[in-house]
Amino acid sequence: MPILSVEKLQTQLATSEGLITPVDEVSLSLKRGETLGVVGESGSGKSMLALSLMRLIPNPPGRIVGGKVLYRHDEADDPIDFLKLSDEGMRKRRGKNIAMIFQEPMTSLNPLYTIGDQIGEALAIHDGKDRSSIRGRTLELIDLVGIPDPKHRIDAYPHELSGGMRQRAMIAMALSCNPDILIADEPTTALDVTIQAQILELMQRLQRELHMAMMFITHDFGVVAEIADRVMVMYAGQVVESGTTKEIFSNPKHPYTQALLSAVPVLEVRPDRMKLTTIPGTVPPLSKLPQGCHFQDRCPKVQQKCRKEEVPEDPCGIGRLVRCFYAR
């Protein structure tokens, strides 16, 4: 029973190059306790997807033009379509039902307020508690995300914290109202690997303890392999393949997934200076997508049909989403 099911979500942006569709009929579902990894290269639409689910697409230039974002707290409840809520109605859902950790910590933390103030503010908006209980809960949250010495750090300004600590503060803010669904947009990309390892461990632990559904966005296949139960691969605004983590890594079907996985260098015990596998060409700009399959110009299997027809979600009848006419 998914807590979130997204159906054919479509988001468009007016740009100087014309109207683009960075989220093109994306469907997905998320269960409690489950982590969905969303991988894709820069510009593939990952952040736009996340912001669409939160209904935080800046308008103008952006607009959600179609689809459903259905949320269901309990099995017995009727689903609520986030896209049909009023702005005020959606505001009440944010933080509580669905919360997000944004890609750039420094732009989402206000440099002029202490982290305690910022976590507390998130709490006050929803629960309207008195000051001392807010401070108590804030301390709990700071402790929960593993920031050492909470009593002291609660009064620290963002610039006084290291990158890893700031990311922990961001996580605390996102968790302040016990969300059911947590969207994490590249929460570790800006961090060093040893700090990334700490944050990944923290997020996995919190997700288990709080039994959240998590959507984890990254461009790093290593991170996905480590954290996700299921994986969705995006290319130029579309989901090109999805499946369990095992399916995606040991039996990828889409030529893009296959190419990408063989292009990712892997840490080896006995490395050899070797030519890396590459994918010819570059990602087409969303304003100049070819007709038919978005991957056609880089695909080793391309045929006439790929250049004419839009590719449906599973034309080969594989039983999961593999957007390719010639998937094997």
Add this chain to the structure above:
Amino acid sequence: MPGNPLVQLEQVIKTFPLRKGWFEKEKGNVHAVNGVDLEIFSGETLGLVGESGCGKSTLGSLILRLLKVDSGAIRLDGRDLTELNRKELFALRRQMQVIFQDPYASLNPRMTIGETLCEPLIIHRLGSKQDREARVDELLRLVGLSPDVGSRYPHEFSGGQRQRIGIARALALNPKLIIADEPVSSLDVSIRGEVLNLLMSLQERFGLTLLFISHDLTVVQHVSHRIAVMYLGKIMEIFPAREFGSARHPYTHALVSAIPIPKPEHQKKRIILQGDVPSPVHLPKGCVFHPRCPYAEPRCREEEPKLVSINGGHKVACHYIAKMPTVAEYFPGAST
């Protein structure tokens, strides 16, 4: 390793006065590079890996003489760079070039690609106009671009293409040494490989010496002959890339075990380091790694370990290296 050292660093130290921001109350110095001994051999790729702020770029800039050492010596072909006058320095610049991380920021947006590639030739007064034009065409071909792109501007190129142009510019003067500072960090995986392959093939073709700086050990591993691991301004370990499995400094372990592997079935032993990298303003006494080291003993807090050879070209700075496991032991099932 074949050849003689092209570059030699001896006890190189570089500090910066602490920048005073609005909020900073602290006084002191940033210890960016902290007594580094290092050799780069002719024709090799030396990978320099370490986390943000450990001093990699500073070390690169010191070798390029864009920065001056506080103390210590840096020799190129046996000549001490720290003692050169301006004229000698100018001549020397021809032999050393740099490729930066951000191909967007490092190309002048108002210059055509041809002008950008020609500029170093003009500055060094090389060849006639025709010679220079021919050289620009040749450079573009070398990096896999068509010579007609010479009349176009940087914004017309993708990230990967711009990095190729950056490489062409670095090659313009036929340098001996190229310092590549995070050359693929801003590129997507699907185009990274091409740029790395290009660098490797050009290196072989022209016998270039490469210092390859990156925070990404996986990438470093694929392009390097030798790997130096840096932490808080120090080289902790240096070893031939092929002997990666026998690397054994605790910090190297921590790095290796922190790297997520794109194979879900792959279970690695994990050491999660606690805490953050200490501030380079107040360096820990003794071994700079001791506050985060799972093996630290009282001696580590007092006495600084020296970088010593444990096996041919493999050097480590750790008091207790004899009892440390090797990296291979973190890859159960790996066929070593």
